[in-house]
Amino acid sequence: MSALESRDPYTAGYQSRSADLARAIATEIGLDQDKIDGIYMAGIVHDIGKIAIPAEILIKPTKLTNIEFSLIKQHSVSGYEILKDVESPWSLAEIVYQHHERMDGSGYPRNLKGDEIIMEARILSVADVVEAMASHRPYRAALGIEAALEEIKKNKGTLYDDAVADACLMLSSLSASTRMVASSERVFSIPMVCVFRFSHVLSLSAILDPTKISDTFLNFRLTRDVLFNIMNRTSLFIM
Ligand SMILES: [Fe+2]
Numbered sequence: 001m002s003a004l005e006s007r008d009p010y011t012a013g014y015q016s017r018s019a020d021l022a023r024a025i026a027t028e029i030g031l032d033q034d035k036i037d038g039i040y041m042a043g044i045v046h047d048i049g050k051i052a053i054p055a056e057i058l059i060k061p062t063k064l065t066n067i068e069f070s071l072i073k074q075h076s077v078s079g080y081e082i083l084k085d086v087e088s089p090w091s092l093a094e095i096v097y098q099h100h101e102r103m104d105g106s107g108y109p110r111n112l113k114g115d116e117i118i119m120e121a122r123i124l125s126v127a128d129v130v131e132a133m134a135s136h137r138p139y140r141a142a143l144g145i146e147a148a149l150e151e152i153k154k155n156k157g158t159l160y161d162d163a164v165a166d167a168c169l170m171l172s173s174l175s176a177s178t179r180m181v182a183s184s185e186r187v188f189s190i191p192m193v194c195v196f197r198f199s200h201v202l203s204l205s206a207i208l209d210p211t212k213i214s215d216t217f218l219n220f221r222l223t224r225d226v227l228f229n230i231m232n233r234t235s236l237f238i239m
Pocket of ligand 1: 046047075099100
């Protein structure tokens with residue numbers, strides 16, 4: 001269980017499924033292995049900024065108010081703040097900062113447009129939307145994989161990068177990949193950080209389980225070091 005998952009059970013497994021899908025899209029597009037690894041790692045931590053949002057808002061079962069939604073939107077900025085000083089070979093902070101931007105400039109937090117959005121973030125944003133729509137959320141049931149793919153198809157070229165959307169739709173046409181995206185039961189998680197919050201007392205422990213790291217993500221030492229750095233930064237940020 002990650003730091004965030006301990007506070008928002010609906011996020012359990014969700015970040016890692018987004019990471020899996022983002023990696024599959026990046027592979028389909030033909031990015032080099034280093035970029036694919038970076039996208040995967042960013043996918044695993046992309047919503048880490050939600051750690052700074054009150055848990056009552058994260059698990060609120062009814063529609064969010066405008067103020068609550070603006071607080072949620074802050075998670076991209078908080079994620080950037082947590083990750084910006086983490087030593088890593090990848091642009092994790094920037095990818096996380098941009099993961100809710102949209103190609104036509106309608107995203108947040110900076111309303112970036114087109115080429116201003118790095119490819120890693122364009123990929124993660126599509127994976128994130130598909131997973132979010134396919135998953136159950138506190139305020140609604142899962143909308144389903146078909147609705148998620150329809151959303152990508154409908155807004156291909158406006159909200160979502162053309163090539164990224166095509167790769168995602170191509171993957172979804174393969175039955176194995178569809179199962180990967182659609183399975184709400186599948187929980188693959190690197191339990192990198194556990195945060196236990198008792199009133200205002202916070203303790204932090206890190207557990208790394210190499211058996212949970214996928215075969216294609218082999219650079220375990222590097223991964224472990226980056227995750228420990230993120231954990232340290234997260235604890236500083238919360239305290
Ligand atoms: Fe997010």
